[in-house]
Amino acid sequence: MKTEIYSTADEVAQKAAEYLEAKIRETINTKGSFSMAISGGRTPWEMLKILSKAHLRWTKVNIFQVDERIAPDGHLDRNLTQLFKSIEGSGIVTKVNIFPMHVISEDPEEACLDYAKTILEITGDGILDLVHLGMGADGHTASLVPGDKVCEIKDQNVAITFDPYQGRKRMTLTYPLINQAREILWVITGEEKAEMVERLLNEDYSIPAGKVNQENALALLDQPAAKLIG
Ligand SMILES: O=C1O[C@H](COP(=O)(O)O)[C@@H](O)[C@H](O)[C@H]1O
Numbered sequence: 327m328k329t330e331i332y333s334t335a336d337e338v339a340q341k342a343a344e345y346l347e348a349k350i351r352e353t354i355n356t357k358g359s360f361s362m363a364i365s366g367g368r369t370p371w372e373m374l375k376i377l378s379k380a381h382l383r384w385t386k387v388n389i390f391q392v393d394e395r396i397a398p399d400g401h402l403d404r405n406l407t408q409l410f411k412s413i414e415g416s417g418i419v420t421k422v423n424i425f426p427m428h429v430i431s432e433d434p435e436e437a438c439l440d441y442a443k444t445i446l447e448i449t450g451d452g453i454l455d456l457v458h459l460g461m462g463a464d465g466h467t468a469s470l471v472p473g474d475k476v477c478e479i480k481d482q483n484v485a486i487t488f489d490p491y492q493g494r495k496r497m498t499l500t501y502p503l504i505n506q507a508r509e510i511l512w513v514i515t516g517e518e519k520a521e522m523v524e525r526l527l528n529e530d531y532s533i534p535a536g537k538v539n540q541e542n543a544l545a546l547l548d549q550p551a552a553k554l555i556g
Pocket of ligand 1: 365366368369370393394459462463467469
């Protein structure tokens, strides 16, 4: 995996937005559309805020969710709520195609199958052009959480976690789908993640993040997160 280290989290957000802008432009020019999945948590929002100001053919951009907490629509715990907040006022809201995970469905298992089907229909081959990932201080990525059996799923592209994590069960893309992506973009900031960053870069299979394909992957890190890797 390639890594780039920047001084601050703000700089990382700026570089990540620039990277995505270039990638989206190039992919739309070559194949007509761009499909990516965006993670949740706290790190992505500044990146998306900056990206949403870029002049791109937004109607050709498809945004899927990497994971979502099972909480009511509009709830602050929902990654989708934060996603919309970060792009509001930018003018792309009515242009870009956003595909929410339907986590409040009466049948969450069916909702997972539907989401996987939508990804297949929109991409044509089920392969996302880019998956953006973050990582928690415990080494989780997406909602692939240490100890949860969701990490063992091999025959489903989208699944519900078996246990609540930080108070809520979640819907998440699973390894089979994430590891097929044409590209993975890691955006990781904060000193509390330094130990896991070192383990991720050593392809430590014992943490969930370590099982993500590193072949076509780039990690953008801030100095605190990268402090153990020099
Ligand atoms: O719970 C989650 O955490 C990870 C890491 O989030 P961050 O706030 O440390 O960036 C995130 O990638 C994942 O999508 C999210 O649901």
